[in-house]
Amino acid sequence: MSIQESDVKNEVTDKYSLRGRVFQKLRDDILDGRYAQHEELREVAIGEELGVSRTPVREAFRQLELEGLIQIIPNKGAYVTGITADDVKDIYMIRSKLEGLCARWAVENITKELIEELEENIYLSDFHAAKGHHEQMAELDNRFHEILYEACNSKMLKHLLNDYHQYVLRVRRKTLSNQARSSASINEHRMIMEAIIAKDADKAEQLANMHILNAFDNIVKNGLYEVYATKSTNSDDK
């Protein structure tokens, strides 16, 4: 197997190294709002908490910085940046554009195999929707998007969308699973797939745009959006 085929998940998660575990733990904690805005993270403290030395902690810090979740001031410290309600909104708006682009590119580049995967995905989604299997539906929802990321045939876009998808997964954990939205979502998936198969790039892009905006609407409507800090702006705490 060539290098670039290897599972993209490993890029970041790396479940079995200490660094990977520290990274995941900190990212989850930050995205779940368990740290205050601008809270300082000390290497030894985090290390002791997780039973590891400073080395993996430092490496995790460097990654979190690039994800924009903490800010490192040289020789001074690491401060959590977290994400605010405004950030969540921005992420969805950005994702809307990018998923649109992804769907557009998929029209040109999708393979037969991936089309089949999409079809299977929709088919299974209908099944689990009828049964009310929320767990499986969430999984299939993720997978639908991941298939498209693969199908667009762009390393850059895939990488970017995967990153944002990570954020979204966490946000969604906090939102009620909403029966009505689930079936609407599947139908939107179906329409996107059909537009791609029909090679209608404009329609695919537009549908994908709307799909993400609808998902965001749903989050706002369910109100769980409020768990995130409102833009702290300043006059700062701490």
Place this chain on the structure above:
Amino acid sequence: MSIQESDVKNEVTDKYSLRGRVFQKLRDDILDGRYAQHEELREVAIGEELGVSRTPVREAFRQLELEGLIQIIPNKGAYVTGITADDVKDIYMIRSKLEGLCARWAVENITKELIEELEENIYLSDFHAAKGHHEQMAELDNRFHEILYEACNSKMLKHLLNDYHQYVLRVRRKTLSNQARSSASINEHRMIMEAIIAKDADKAEQLANMHILNAFDNIVKNGLYEVYATKSTNSDDK
């Protein structure tokens, strides 16, 4: 000065730490194509080359991985991913959408101060264009976009666009500075600014979209686009 005000550049560059230097050096080398695709980077070798120990090298590796420039396979090694001609194209297409979004948001959020900065930027650009000062014009061009990133008032979008801007800076280093394109570019900047001032979000977005696409066209026309590897593996390119 509060934390979030501090210079966003430091997030990544950190010129004065060893890790920062290693990171920059490796990123530059990779983006300039000085490594072969899939070449393995060994920690000790890089460290010796730069006269540092493995620690800063490893931290830099972790960052490069998140930037997508190398892939790290746990317990095995780090392999450069580089960017191909296709990647450059994708970056510009993605940037087109994002800069459009940025301009749209700037319409709502731009401050008087930033509007004045934009006006000054255009004014100075005209001056240096007339004099043929390429260095200053490139600087002003960057700055124009950075002002917009600030003006959109979105931490997420700003962060993202700054990242891509880094790529673009390197790509542009390789492209001829083209007199005709320079003046066209300034005019496009002017029109974007005017649309923002006129609070015409649709127009601002559309102009910003086109501005980036035009910049890419120029790169392709100048042919220096070919310095990058063509997509290595799969049969098809886009």
Place this chain on the structure above:
DNA sequence: ATCGGTATCATTGTATACAATAATACCGAT
């Protein structure tokens, strides 16, 4: 000659030791 297995080596992963920097406390001069 090929296969399987083991030993050796190279390389990464982690912990710790040391150096440099920044924050704090303390002390004296005014």
Place this chain on the structure above:
DNA sequence: ATCGGTATTATTGTATACAATGATACCGAT
């Protein structure tokens, strides 16, 4: 009491030592 400056401490930055893992070479059995 306040200000400036120095000593001390806490914390990060870097180097090195050790552990674990994967790659390679060697060797014997078939």
